[in-house]
Amino acid sequence: MPDSRSMRHPVAPIPSDVHYWFSSDVQFHQLYPEHIQNLAARHWTPLHIANLAxxxxxxxxxxxxxxxxxxxxxxxxxxxxxxxKALLYGAEQRGHLVAHAKKARRTLGLENAFFFHLNITQLDFRQFNHFYFYNSFYENLLDNERIDDTITYSPHLYSYYHGILYKKLNEMPIGTRVVTFHCLEGKIPPGYQLIEQHMGTLLKCWMKI
Ligand SMILES: C[S@@+](CC[C@H](N)C(=O)[O-])C[C@H]1O[C@@H](n2cnc3c(N)ncnc32)[C@H](O)[C@@H]1O
Incomplete structure (x- = not known):
């Protein structure tokens, strides 16, 4: 006989069809707990932007x-x-966000996405071909709408990380592609040419020539 408590509070089955989760942003966000969903509008890339990029x-x-x-x-x-048929890698400084990413990956059953808990300063960019950048260091300039208070924020870190990103992208070979979303001017080395832009100037597609 079923436990009477589980009859009063049935647990909804987790849909196994991957397409279900990608039917809308709202649906995708159901992969995460509420406090993560609440950060989406400000911090996580919308599905149609990811598709364009x-x-x-x-x-x-x-x-x-x-x-x-x-x-x-x-x-x-x-x-x-x-x-x-592409291989997607994510590098993230906050361990608890990496744990959410890995859990969502398991639910989706996507075998071509991989997540690492590290600061991008530790990473050799030459292991990868191309890059996506959603203005990740800007949180150092924000007074509100921060993801959390688990890290130290400072304008110095903003400049420091951008300096490192610039150097790493500069060292990449010709043909390297970069997509930036909501990124300020002057952050991509001059060897990269702007090839396309979408959503006005919010989404920029660059290639090293
Ligand atoms: C705007 S969110 C974008 C998240 C994801 N790229 C997306 O589009 O859904 C930026 C993320 O970059 C991370 N981040 C910022 N500086 C970082 C650094 N130096 N190394 C690794 N991750 C960093 C933040 O913790 C945050 O989770």
Whole structure:
């Protein structure tokens, strides 16, 4: 006989069809607890933006794309869904966000997305082909709408991280592609040419020439 408590509070089955989760942003956010959902509008890439970005970042099968500051994995997971023959990597400084990304990946059953808990300063960019960047360091300039208080914020870190990103992108070979979302001017080295832009100037597609 079923436990009477579980009859009063039935647990909804988790849908196993991956397409179900990608039917809308609202649906996708159900993968996460409420406090993570509440951060989505400000901090996680919308699905239609991820789809636009990944079309540019994956010119051929087998490409390795790094999301620089991957949060709870929304960009990398959706890009992995839209481009199943690409390999998506996420590097994220907050361990608890990486745990959410890995849990969502298991639910979705996507085998071409991988997440690492580390600061991008520790990463050799030459392991990857192309890059996505959703203005990840800007949180250092925000007084409100922060993700949480688990890290130290400072304008110095904003400049420091951008200096490192600039140097790492500068060292990449010709043909490297970068997509920036909501990024300020002057953050991408001059060797990169702006190839396309979408949503006005919010989403920019760059290639090293
Ligand atoms: C705006 S969110 C974008 C998340 C994800 N890329 C997306 O589009 O859904 C930026 C993320 O970058 C992370 N981040 C910021 N600076 C970082 C650094 N130096 N190394 C690794 N992650 C960083 C933050 O913790 C945050 O989760």
């Amino acid at each position: 990944i079309q540019f970042l994956v010119p051929y099968d087998g490409v390795k794309v790094l999301d620089i500051g991957s949060g709870v994995g929304k960009f990398a997971l959706s890009a992995a869904y839209y481009k199943p």
